[in-house]
Every structure is written in structure tokens, then in C-alpha cells.
Amino acid sequence: MAIQVMLISPALNAALREARFDGDAPLDAAGARHARAVASAVPAADRYLRGPSERCAGTADALGLRAGPEPAVRGWDMGRWSGRRLAAVSAAEPEAVSAWLTDPAATPHGGESLLELCARTGRWLETLESTEGDEGHRVLGVVEPAVVRAVVVVALALPVEAYWRLDVAPLTLTGLGGRAGRWNLRCGQPLSPAPGD
Template sequence: MTVQVMLISPALNAALREARFDGDAPLDAAGIRRAGAVAAGVPEADRYLRGPSERCAGTADALGLRAGPEPAVRGWDMGRWSGRRLATVSAAEPEAVSAWLTDPSAAPHGGESLFELRARAGRWLEALESSADGAGRRVLAVVEPAVVRAVIVGALALPVEAFWRLDVAPLTLTALSGRSGRWNLRCGQQLSPVPRPAV
């Protein structure tokens, strides 16, 4: 059965601006304003979901979505690195960061490896396909950028290393349509702000 899965990456917050590993920080005022400004550009769906992070919850709220939390699309578990700056961790643990960036099975932070993240994202996508019915073929989820990247890598059967070559900007829409083994991708569509009425 053909399914359309639309993924929106959350608005910026302080953690993203400071290049921190996800620490479940909420949106700041600027992120809320930006998400609210593009709310009218969000496509309709049969089901609305979101990652359980505060950033995804705040983005979904600012977009006006009644999206329930979905644990299967939680952000990448960074273990003891969560909330820390990449530059700080790189200076303190250069070998560990190098392993994390080059070995998809490595999890020096004690959280998930890239392989584990991709597998989790793939299981979620497969579950959506198998549970889709006439009323649930269009699913929209607000999820962390790492989850968007992992879904793309798994759906298109790309080498897992391609994960590091994908950029997912804040408040962009990535859409997959099709079914297992035959997904089409539309990525990086910017949600457009509502035009101001002429005075």
C-alpha cells in the first residue's frame, strides 16, 4: 500500500545554534516565532506525530499541530554527550569523536550507534506502512534532523555513511512516498511564511 510520510525538522533553539548534542532543550522565542510564521505552509495529513523532545513538542505546538509523541522517532541517543558542545567533547575525547564519525557501529558516548539509529528509524517507517489504512496513508511527523537523515538513508537503501552527507535545515519538509523497497524522496522543501496582507 502506498504511504506518504512527511517529516518536518524542528525550529532552531539555543542547543542547535551552539552546536550542542541534543540535550532536550526547548525552543526559544525566536524559534517559536519562526515556526508560527510558517504554520500555514504545513501540508495536511491523516495522522500527526512528533518526537518526544521539547524542541519537537514546541515546534508542533507553534505550527498548530495536534501531534502526539511517538517514542520510535525520538532523537539520536547521545548518552553522556547529551547537552555538551561538540567542540568541548572533541577537545576532551578526540579519538572517541573520530570513532563516532567514521564507524557506524561505534557508540563511545554510551548511547545509540548510527546503525542502531538507522534501524530504529527503518522499523518505524515499516510499521507505518503496515498499519496504514484508508484513513492513515498521509502521516506528518515533527522529528529531529538526525531522524530525518536516518529515515532517508534507510528508505533509499543508501550506505549508512551517507548519513553524514545529508543536511537537514530547520523547518524544512522532507517527504517520502511509496512503500518498502520503492520510496520516492522530495527533500528540503522550505516551509513558506504567510505573506503579509497589502495595506
């Protein structure tokens, strides 16, 4: 059964602009305005969902999507680092940050390891095949960039370390088409306003 999975990364917010480990900060006015401006470029889907964060909820609303929260695609749990600036954590805990960046099983923050994030998103991909009918279908989700990166790593069977080599810009569309074990990737398509918008 063919599946099309389309993932939109949320709009900018203050946490992303300040290089913070997102502590579930909402969209700011500029992020919401940008999302509304590109709403007409969002592709149609058979099923809509979003990560449970305020940023994903705000982006989905600004895009005009009726997307319910899906806990399986929640953002990366950064434990006690949530809401803190990366620069401050790096200065205070250089060894911990180094371990986090080099060991996929490390959890110096007390949250979720990179391996756990990838395993969780992989299980979610598998559920898409087991819960839908025999015809091809399209699923569109607004999910945190960490989730987009993890889904790509799992779907393409990349080494988990490849996660750190993937960049996901705000309000971009990453698409996977196929089925478990045989996914094709279309990545980083910016959502652009329709001409005349």
C-alpha cells in the same frame, strides 16, 4: 499501498545554535516565533506525530499541530555527550569523536550507534505499512534532524555512511512517497509563510 511520509525538522533552539548534542532543550523565543510564522505552509495529513523532545513538542505546538509523541522517532541517544558542545567533546575526546564519525557501530558516548538509529527508524517506517488501511495515506511528523537523515538513509537503501552527507535545515519538509523498497524522496523544502502573513 502508497504512503506519503512528511517530516518537518524542528525550529532552532539554543542547543542547535551552539552546536551542542541536544540535551532535550526547548525552543527559544526566536524559534517559536519562526515556527508560528510558517504554520500556514504545513501540509495536511491523515495522521500527525512528533518526536518526544521538548523541541519537537514546542515546534508542533507553534505550528498548530495536534501531534502526539511517538517514541520510535525520538532523537539520537547521545548518552553522556547529551547537552555538551561538539567542540568541547572533540577537544577532550578526539579519538572517541573520530570513531563516532567513522564507525557506524561506535558508541563512545554510551548511547545509540548510527546503525541502531537507522535500524530503529527503519522499523518505524515498516510499521506505517502494517498499521494503515488499504488506501494511500499521509503521515506528518515533527522529528529531530538526526531522525530525518536516518529515515532517508533507510528508505533509499543508502550506505549508512551517507548519513554524514545529508544536511537538514530547521523547519524544512522532507517527503517520502511510495512503499517499503520503493520510496521516492522530496527533500529540504523550506516552510515559508503565506503571502501577506
